[in-house]
Amino acid sequence: MQYQTSLTRGQPDDEAVKLLQYYEHMAIEYDPRGYCVSTSEGKDSRVVGHLMRRAGVRHYYLHNITGIDPPELIYFQRRNFRAYEDAGHLTYDVMYDKSMWTLMLERGVPPMRQMRYCCLSLKERYVPEQGRAIMAMGVRKSESAGRAKKRDELEIVANGRKGKNIIMPWDDDENRRTFEACQKFAERRVNPIAYWTTADVWAYSEDVHLEQCQLYQEGFRRLGCIGCPNASRREREMQFARWPKFREAYLRALQRMIAARTDKGLPLYPHHRSAEDWFAWWIEDRTQETADEDQIALEGW
Ligand code: SF4
Known part of the structure; x- marks a missing residue:
């Protein structure tokens, strides 16, 4: 070494x-x-x-x-x-x-x-x-x-x-x-x-x-939080395939966020209108490219 x-x-x-x-x-x-x-x-x-x-x-x-x-x-x-x-x-x-x-x-x-x-x-x-x-x-x-x-x-x-x-x-x-x-x-x-x-x-x-x-x-290169945004898309997909209950838990959390946003009258982007859409957007690499722009609007919580 x-x-x-x-x-x-x-x-x-x-x-x-x-x-x-x-x-x-x-x-x-x-x-x-x-x-x-x-x-x-x-x-x-x-x-x-x-x-x-x-x-x-x-x-x-x-x-x-x-x-x-x-x-x-x-x-x-x-x-x-x-x-x-x-x-x-x-x-x-x-x-x-x-x-x-x-x-x-x-x-x-x-x-x-x-x-x-x-x-x-x-x-x-x-x-x-x-x-x-x-x-x-x-x-x-x-x-x-x-x-x-x-x-x-x-x-x-x-x-x-x-x-x-x-x-x-x-x-x-x-x-x-x-x-x-x-x-x-x-x-x-x-x-x-x-x-x-x-x-x-x-x-x-x-x-x-x-x-x-x-x-x-089993092929995991880094271990840590399931769904961590620091992991690559491939790693996150591996995680959610291996531990599908965590995928469901993220979907439930996103669904609650959508409901809360709707209650508050806050806008929802087309890719945030269902928990599945938001989840797909979130684990795509594109999330990282567009996060800065979307984040500005999302921060109005
Ligand atoms: S950023 Fe969040 S998900 Fe990633 S390691 Fe830190 S606490 Fe875990």
């Missing part, structure tokens, strides 16, 4: 272990439970958990229940959490405040790539279980252009979402000093596999015999 970005670094897994060991004292200072591994138990966060255990650093696990994760991933996560508990780690399952269906009804529009309001609520909201812990995540720069630009190994999150997050690779002393000393910001994160490619994740899992969710063997 080799980093794509720096020739001066060693093996990525050794570097990740060093990073975690380097900041362990700080993680314990922030929270006596140590790092908080935010995990869905998808392949990336599963690798982060393994690196934590291998590094021998203090940490615990936090899982956000979204209500729209694949059932197989949920069973896998529950089994893993029991194993982590048996190994002496704390684990937390945190229930959502509002379901995806409630969020859709409140917003009057399904989540779209340009408008991922659900992430803020289902995955990224602050929960008391995380305390002041340094969060450890399986974010990787190679996953998207946005992540390549906006994420890095060390992150200091702007208070109250005002201002910009500070992001830095951890490979120089000044970055480390900034990460340790900055007082203005709310949350610190480490992303030990920020520079890993997908191939690195699979090579590592194989090398250390780390079991991954069976759904990857």
